[in-house]
Amino acid sequence: MAAGSIGVFATDEKIGSLLDQSITRHFLTNVTDQHGKITAEYVWIGGSMHDMRSKSRTLASVPTKPEDLPHWNYDGSSTGQAPGHDSEVYLIPRTIFKDPFRGGDNILVMCDCYEPPKVNPDGTLAAPKPIPTNTRAACADVMEKAKKEEPWFGIEQEYTLLNAITKWPLGWPKGGYPAPQGPYYCSAGAGVAIGRDVAEVHYRLCLNAGVNISGVNAEVLPSQWEYQVGPCEGISMGDHMWMSRYIMYRVCEMFNVEVSFDPKPIPGDWNGSGGHCNYSTKATRTAPDGWKVIQEHCAKLEARHAVHIAAYGEGNERRLTGKHETSSMNDFSWGVANRGCSIRVGRMVPVDKCGYYEDRRPASNLDPYVVTRLIVETTVLL
Ligand code: ADP
Ligand code: MN
Numbered sequence: 245m246a247a248g249s250i251g252v253f254a255t256d257e258k259i260g261s262l263l264d265q266s267i268t269r270h271f272l273t274n275v276t277d278q279h280g281k282i283t284a285e286y287v288w289i290g291g292s293m294h295d296m297r298s299k300s301r302t303l304a305s306v307p308t309k310p311e312d313l314p315h316w317n318y319d320g321s322s323t324g325q326a327p328g329h330d331s332e333v334y335l336i337p338r339t340i341f342k343d344p345f346r347g348g349d350n351i352l353v354m355c356d357c358y359e360p361p362k363v364n365p366d367g368t369l370a371a372p373k374p375i376p377t378n379t380r381a382a383c384a385d386v387m388e389k390a391k392k393e394e395p396w397f398g399i400e401q402e403y404t405l406l407n408a409i410t411k412w413p414l415g416w417p418k419g420g421y422p423a424p425q426g427p428y429y430c431s432a433g434a435g436v437a438i439g440r441d442v443a444e445v446h447y448r449l450c451l452n453a454g455v456n457i458s459g460v461n462a463e464v465l466p467s468q469w470e471y472q473v474g475p476c477e478g479i480s481m482g483d484h485m486w487m488s489r490y491i492m493y494r495v496c497e498m499f500n501v502e503v504s505f506d507p508k509p510i511p512g513d514w515n516g517s518g519g520h521c522n523y524s525t526k527a528t529r530t531a532p533d534g535w536k537v538i539q540e541h542c543a544k545l546e547a548r549h550a551v552h553i554a555a556y557g558e559g560n561e562r563r564l565t566g567k568h569e570t571s572s573m574n575d576f577s578w579g580v581a582n583r584g585c586s587i588r589v590g591r592m593v594p595v596d597k598c599g600y601y602e603d604r605r606p607a608s609n610l611d612p613y614v615v616t617r618l619i620v621e622t623t624v625l626l
């Protein structure tokens with residue numbers, strides 16, 4: 245089939261689960277009695293700081309808050325997070341979600357990672373020390389300091405679906421290209437809305453889990469999608485975002501499709517993937533001074549542009565070229581309703597004299613703990 249036509253699916257590689265999921269469905273639907281016990285899937289971020297890991301344990305009762313859950317540990321030498329001779333990494337439960345895969349009272353638990361607890365000379369337990377890949381601890385400190393400002397975030401997560409075998413975008417002609425961008429964004433129809441099953445199942449499961457997902461849309465590159473999480477206050481932005489990614493990995497596993505959070509999965513005249521971060525504080529949300537506060541924030545963000553850019557995602561220089569609805573990586577700019585700027589302020593903000601704004605610089609592979617920490621540091625703590 246000719247490259248350049250739409251509606252082309254690569255059919256010669258197997259797409260779909262390697263196992264017969266009707267068997268799984270049969271047992272998970274018909275064998276449900278857990279005799280009052282529940283399962284907790286402890287989820288954490290692995291050594292690449294993009295990979296997500298998890299393991300399960302059975303609990304005798306249903307916890308109502310993270311503090312009810314036991315701390316746990318894992319072999320950090322198997323995740324690139326500890327040397328083999330001293331491999332224990334500790335997990336501290338932070339946020340509980342429902343487990344939409346197992347259903348019932350079963351839960352998913354977002355955790356972060358610490359060195360094994362140490363005992364002080366006086367016999368008391370020392371404060372746990374975050375391991376180097378733990379970006380949540382510093383974020384939690386900053387959010388605690390800025391609590392009075394009530395920082396809210398909404399992150400737009402763009403991603404691209406790849407054939408797990410060829411690593412080429414789902415539905416693209418083998419080794420070739422589909423018709424140019426135009427018909428795919430917010431599309432409906434075979435050959436244009438490619439991989440909707442993944443986006444739909446992920447949406448429902450996030451809602452069921454209690455992830456604060458706020459919407460989904462097909463994106464500009466064929467097989468690229470977006471979902472938004474937020475508004476979330478403070479540290480919960482990172483917890484909800486990371487759990488939404490975990491759910492995405494699990495959904496893609498079932499379809500045997502690969503999700504790519506790479507900021508520019510296909511070089512050339514194809515859109516990259518961003519992780520726009522929408523942001524407001526109590527002051528920006530309050531008229532009539534909110535609009536003035538937003539302008540002050542923009543000046544502060546401009547002064548720290550280089551620090552932010554350096555932490556906004558690996559490979560972001562391949563995406564922030566000034567083309568494809570991006571700003572150049574080297575310049576800071578802000579504007580009302582301008583999608584070619586680093587910061588876009590909503591059209592109604594100067595009218596309403598308050599509201600939120602959008603930092604368009606973060607890449608799709610952003611670490612939300614790092615990005616939200618920096619934004620709050622720069623705009624309200626410095
Ligand atoms: P875009 O027009 O850039 O595509 P989206 O509709 O995809 O924007 O995403 C907007 C995001 O902004 C959503 O995640 C939403 O929850 C978030 N948001 C809405 N209001 C606020 C606010 N006051 N503060 C922070 N984030 C907000
Ligand atoms: Mn073991």
Ligand code: MN
Binds near residue numbers: 470
């Ligand atoms: Mn969007």
Ligand code: MN
Binds near residue numbers: 400402463470
């Ligand atoms: Mn988008």
Ligand code: MN
Binds near residue numbers: 400520
């Ligand atoms: Mn956006």
